[in-house]
Amino acid sequence: MIKKTLFFTLILIFFNSLIVHATTDISNNEAVTDIINEIDFSDIDTFTLGLNLDQKKSFSYYVRGIIEGTEDLEFDEVLNILINKFFIEVRTSIVLMVNIFIILVLTAILKNMVPKEEGTVSQIAVYVCYITMIGILLNNFIIIIDVAKSAIDNTVLFMNLLIPILIVTLAMLGKITTTVMLGVASMGSIAIIVHIIKLFVYPCLFISSVISLISGLNNKIKLDSLAKFLRNTAIAVCGVLFSIFLTISSLKVVSTTSIDNLTLNVTKTSVGKFIPVVGNYVEGGMDIFFSSALLIKNSVGITGIVVLLLLTLIPVLKIASIGLAIKVTQVISEPLFEHEIIKKLGFISSTILTIAGVVLLISIMFIFYIGIIIKISV
Amino acid sequence: MDTTILRVILIGFTGIILATIIAQYKKEYSLLIVTATSILIVLAVVDKLMIYFGAINTILKEININMDYIQLIIKIVLISYICEFAVDICNDSGYKSVGNKIKLSAKIIILYLTLPILYSLIELIRSISI
Numbered sequence: 001m002i003k004k005t006l007f008f009t010l011i012l013i014f015f016n017s018l019i020v021h022a023t024t025d026i027s028n029n030e031a032v033t034d035i036i037n038e039i040d041f042s043d044i045d046t047f048t049l050g051l052n053l054d055q056k057k058s059f060s061y062y063v064r065g066i067i068e069g070t071e072d073l074e075f076d077e078v079l080n081i082l083i084n085k086f087f088i089e090v091r092t093s094i095v096l097m098v099n100i101f102i103i104l105v106l107t108a109i110l111k112n113m114v115p116k117e118e119g120t121v122s123q124i125a126v127y128v129c130y131i132t133m134i135g136i137l138l139n140n141f142i143i144i145i146d147v148a149k150s151a152i153d154n155t156v157l158f159m160n161l162l163i164p165i166l167i168v169t170l171a172m173l174g175k176i177t178t179t180v181m182l183g184v185a186s187m188g189s190i191a192i193i194v195h196i197i198k199l200f201v202y203p204c205l206f207i208s209s210v211i212s213l214i215s216g217l218n219n220k221i222k223l224d225s226l227a228k229f230l231r232n233t234a235i236a237v238c239g240v241l242f243s244i245f246l247t248i249s250s251l252k253v254v255s256t257t258s259i260d261n262l263t264l265n266v267t268k269t270s271v272g273k274f275i276p277v278v279g280n281y282v283e284g285g286m287d288i289f290f291s292s293a294l295l296i297k298n299s300v301g302i303t304g305i306v307v308l309l310l311l312t313l314i315p316v317l318k319i320a321s322i323g324l325a326i327k328v329t330q331v332i333s334e335p336l337f338e339h340e341i342i343k344k345l346g347f348i349s350s351t352i353l354t355i356a357g358v359v360l361l362i363s364i365m366f367i368f369y370i371g372i373i374i375k376i377s378v
Numbered sequence: 379m380d381t382t383i384l385r386v387i388l389i390g391f392t393g394i395i396l397a398t399i400i401a402q403y404k405k406e407y408s409l410l411i412v413t414a415t416s417i418l419i420v421l422a423v424v425d426k427l428m429i430y431f432g433a434i435n436t437i438l439k440e441i442n443i444n445m446d447y448i449q450l451i452i453k454i455v456l457i458s459y460i461c462e463f464a465v466d467i468c469n470d471s472g473y474k475s476v477g478n479k480i481k482l483s484a485k486i487i488i489l490y491l492t493l494p495i496l497y498s499l500i501e502l503i504r505s506i507s508i
Contacts, residue, residue, distance in 0.1 A: 102448055103447075103448065106452065110458065120462065121462060122458045122462060125455060125488060129454075
């Protein structure tokens with residue numbers, strides 16, 4: 001009697017476990033939604049909604065959409081947002097262009113119609129015109145640096161919200177060592193790089209443009225090489241930071257994923273081989289879990305890349321439109337009269353484009369980082 | 379415009395001829411005639427200049443530009459024009475010291491007018507916090 005009941009209960013347990021695993025086997029989607037519901041998207045959702053990129057759709061909405069195949073982040077949509085923002089920026093930078101151009105025209109009138117002697121009244125008036133123009137340029141430069149800094153702050157804030165989610169999904173894949181190394185290394189190096197760029201690179205660019213404007217005031221003052229040296233230093237520092245960050249993150253991944261793969265394979269085979277009957281099902285369940293976690297990780301990463309692109313391209317377009325407007329002003333006003341200050345406008349515009357380049361560099365760094373995480377698979 | 383330049387040339391020539399004729403009898407009067415001629419010449423074209431600056435003003439209004447600086451600069455440009463003209467007349471009459479005083483006062487007035495620009499520049503420099 002006891003033997004019979006034991007036998008039946010064993011069979012019941014066996015079939016129960018069979019049924020349970022059969023259900024998880026079939027509903028792959030359910031596993032994905034279960035995992036997604038466990039991840040905390042609230043912070044990143046409020047952040048992306050606060051950006052006003054897209055009124056209704058949050059970050060997690062896009063992640064779910066990509067997984068279910070309903071929402072494919074349409075390129076047209078992103079392009080439309082970018083084009084709209086760009087033309088708004090162009091309109092404001094044309095005003096700046098006209099401002100500088102009119103001042104230059106008035107200066108040309110003064111210079112060409114009044115005798116060119118030292119110490120005349122028109123000499124002082126010309127200097128007043130230059131100082132007004134320098135004031136307008138500096139004002140714009142300060143605005144540009146503020147825009148660039150806030151863009152970098154936004155991307156760093158977004159990465160600080162995104163990295164925990166990516167790390168969690170990475171940990172779900174069983175890559176414990178990679179997760180620990182990548183998290184620590186990336187967080188630390190991002191903070192250091194952003195500090196260096198804010199405290200050294202941008203001040204360098206600002207000082208170089210101010211020095212070039214001063215040297216443009218008078219033909220006697222020559223400070224061109226100093227301005228160029230400061231700008232080149234800033235660019236070189238950016239390049240060094242970029243390569244250091246990429247080396248750190250890629251090296252960590254290469255060295256640690258192999259360790260993780262070893263431990264993961266050992267546990268998987270030991271579970272499958274050494275635990276009789278149930279072990280095989282557990283192994284199958286593990287595979288399903290890993291593949292769904294991989295899907296979630298990749299869709300989170302792809303959405304993150306798109307949001308990062310939008311986050312950086314809008315300020316970059318703003319900065320670049322101002323830079324191009326100043327360049328166009330220089331090209332137009334070259335025939336008006338010959339003076340150093342007109343040549344300096346070209347230097348200023350290229351410095352402004354360098355600032356935009358630094359913002360882009362940081363976003364590319366982060367995109368590479370997300371790409372490295374996406375590339376890690378089971 | 380085409381007739382204006384003819385008018386200017388005629389005024390100049392008559393002024394010169396009158397001045398040279400009268401200089402044979404009374405030198406002081408010829409100086410007065412030269413001064414009057416130059417004032418007349420400038421008056422003949424001043425309305426064109428005003429139209430030019432008015433056009434700049436309307437263009438600026440149409441594109442919604444902050445007018446303060448540009449109006450100031452236009453003022454300064456006009457002041458320097460008028461002063462160069464006055465200084466030239468003084469120099470022609472042989473009173474160079476008076477011309478220099480006019481120059482100095484014009485410079486002082488321009489410095490006074492540029493005070494807001496200077497203030498805004500200093501405010502800008504103070505606001506920099508890199």
